Amino acid sequence: MKAAVYRRYGPPGVLQIEDIAKPVPNDDEVLIRVHATTVCAGDVRFRRADPFFLRLLNGIRRPKRIRILGMEFAGTVEKVGTRATRFAEGDRVFGSTGFRFGAYAEYVCVPESNLLAKVPDTVTFEMVAAIPFGGISALHFLTQGKIRPGQSVLIYGASGSVGTFAVQLAKHFGAHVTGVCSTTNLELVKSLGADKVVDYTRSDFSSGGCIYDIIFDTVGYSGFWRSMKSLRRGGCYLLASSVPAGAGIFSLMSGLLSPTMGAIWTSLTGAGRVIGGVARSKPGDLTFLVALVESGQLKTVIDRRYSLDEIALAHRYVETGRKKGNVVIAVA
Numbered sequence: 001m002k003a004a005v006y007r008r009y010g011p012p013g014v015l016q017i018e019d020i021a022k023p024v025p026n027d028d029e030v031l032i033r034v035h036a037t038t039v040c041a042g043d044v045r046f047r048r049a050d051p052f053f054l055r056l057l058n059g060i061r062r063p064k065r066i067r068i069l070g071m072e073f074a075g076t077v078e079k080v081g082t083r084a085t086r087f088a089e090g091d092r093v094f095g096s097t098g099f100r101f102g103a104y105a106e107y108v109c110v111p112e113s114n115l116l117a118k119v120p121d122t123v124t125f126e127m128v129a130a131i132p133f134g135g136i137s138a139l140h141f142l143t144q145g146k147i148r149p150g151q152s153v154l155i156y157g158a159s160g161s162v163g164t165f166a167v168q169l170a171k172h173f174g175a176h177v178t179g180v181c182s183t184t185n186l187e188l189v190k191s192l193g194a195d196k197v198v199d200y201t202r203s204d205f206s207s208g209g210c211i212y213d214i215i216f217d218t219v220g221y222s223g224f225w226r227s228m229k230s231l232r233r234g235g236c237y238l239l240a241s242s243v244p245a246g247a248g249i250f251s252l253m254s255g256l257l258s259p260t261m262g263a264i265w266t267s268l269t270g271a272g273r274v275i276g277g278v279a280r281s282k283p284g285d286l287t288f289l290v291a292l293v294e295s296g297q298l299k300t301v302i303d304r305r306y307s308l309d310e311i312a313l314a315h316r317y318v319e320t321g322r323k324k325g326n327v328v329i330a331v332a
Contacts, residue, residue, distance in 0.1 A: 003105035004311040006069065008062050009049040012315035015069075015104075017308065023109045030087050030112050031079040034070075035332040036129035037103040039311075039318045040161060043069040046101070047315065057099075070103025072096045072132040074125035075332065084112040092119040095286065096132035104311060106331060117286035120294045127293055127300045130326035132281075134161035135289045135298075137240055138169050138218075140279035145214045145236040149174025154205060154212045154230070157219030158194060159185035162240055164301040164325045166216055167192045172297060178212070180205050180222075188324055192299065206230045214238065224274075231272050239276035301325025 001022045006014045025031040046069060049055045058065050074094035077087050087093060095116035102108045110116060115136070119128050147153065153170045157163040158179030170177045171193040179194035186197050198205045206226045215227045216238040227237055292298035303324040306314040308331045318327055 001106040002308065003068050004070075004308060005067050006047055006063055007067060009047065009055075012047070012312040012319070014047065015312045015315060017311075020105075022107050025079055025081045025084070025109045026111075027081040027083040028111050028113070029081045029109045030077050030084050030093075030116075031107060031109050032073065032075045032093060033078045033332060034073050034075040034103055034106060034108055035125040035330070036075070037070045037073045037329045037331060038130050038133070039314045039327045039329065040071055040130075040133045042071050042099070042133070043101075043104075044315060044318060066099075066101045068102045068104050070101055070105070070108075070329075071098065072129060073103040073108060074119060074129040075108075078107065081112075086112045087116070087118075092121070092125070093117065094119050094125070094128040094131065094290070096136075104308065104329070104331075106308075115281050115286060117290060120290065123290060123294050126302060126305070126328050126330070128290055129328055130161065130300050130302070131165075131286065131289050131293070134165045134326065135169075136281050136285055137162045137279040138166035139285055139289065140281070141216060141238040141240055141275065142166065142169055142173065142214075144275045145216070145238050145273075147173045147175055147214060151175045151213040152178070152211070152232075153214045153216065154178045154180065154210075155194075156180045156205070156215065156217040156222040156227075158189045158192075158197070159324050160218055161323075161326050162218040164188075164192055165298070166218055167194050168298050170214075170216075172292065175214075178205070178210070184322075185324055188301070192301070216240070228272070233272065235272045237272060237274045239274065240279070302328050304328075305330060 003020050004015045005018045008014050077091040097103055153175040155166045158167050159181040167179050177194045178196040179189040180198045180200050181189050183199050189197050206229045211232050213232050213235045215231050218240045305328050314327050
């Protein structure tokens with residue numbers, strides 16, 4: 001089968017198309033013919049070994065455990081293991097490989113207990129391929145923040161993969177939504193349902209005097225103490241990513257320590273709640289999200305589409321920082 005393989009850390013060009021053996025599913029796995037995958041933050045980080053500690057997980061000098069990236073996918077079940085009972089051959093499915101990666105290939109094996117769900121016939125593979133990372137992250141943090149109708153919610157990084165889903169889900173849950181993004185993305189964020197949009201290149205969201213029940217930073221750039229100025233007492237600060245890709249050692253330590261110290265401060269003073277960390281999925285989350293897509297209540301924003309042969313170009317574009325929503329890779 002054809003796969004995008006990387007055998008050293010570095011720029012997008014380290015991703016090379018190779019012919020490798022087609023995987024065979026274990027008893028508890030399903031073999032999936034991949035139709036679409038994406039370029040998400042985890043793929044870029046592992047390719048560059050950024051932050052450096054990722055080398056401890058995947059090889060100090062070169063990639064050893066993971067050589068095929070790709071964390072989310074959509075495709076058809078080609079074969080099921082002897083103990084796999086949730087899915088049958090021919091089922092249209094989508095989901096996540098997690099930190100096993102492997103979706104940058106024509107076929108991937110996934111334990112059926114993984115984040116995996118069926119795709120309705122009326123929904124395309126491209127529409128659902130990007131849901132596991134952005135959609136699940138947005139749903140997890142908004143749920144943890146106990147979002148409810150009538151609240152005022154600010155989404156920082158509203159035009160990104162997590163942000164585009166967060167704006168729509170916050171509106172779905174009945175909140176008044178303010179999105180923060182750059183000038184070129186204002187109309188996109190408005191089209192997703194945001195009641196108000198702030199252009200961070202022209203104004204500081206924390207200087208306008210607005211107070212929010214929830215501030216959701218999807219990219220790690222809102223600034224903890226700055227956000228506290230605009231958070232209602234007892235409100236919730238959600239942080240999906242405290243360490244932006246490419247951060248230097250000072251920024252890395254600042255990104256890790258500031259929210260941690262802030263969480264202690266808010267807990268002691270009762271100023272609010274701080275929720276960060278890695279998003280976790282619950283049974284039924286994927287089904288819930290794909291039902292919203294099928295009914296037209298949730299839209300997957302696709303910025304660009306590339307073929308698997310163009311995977312290096314796709315990574316190069318994502319690294320420009322101009323990505324809106326998601327970049328999808330057509331595999332089959």
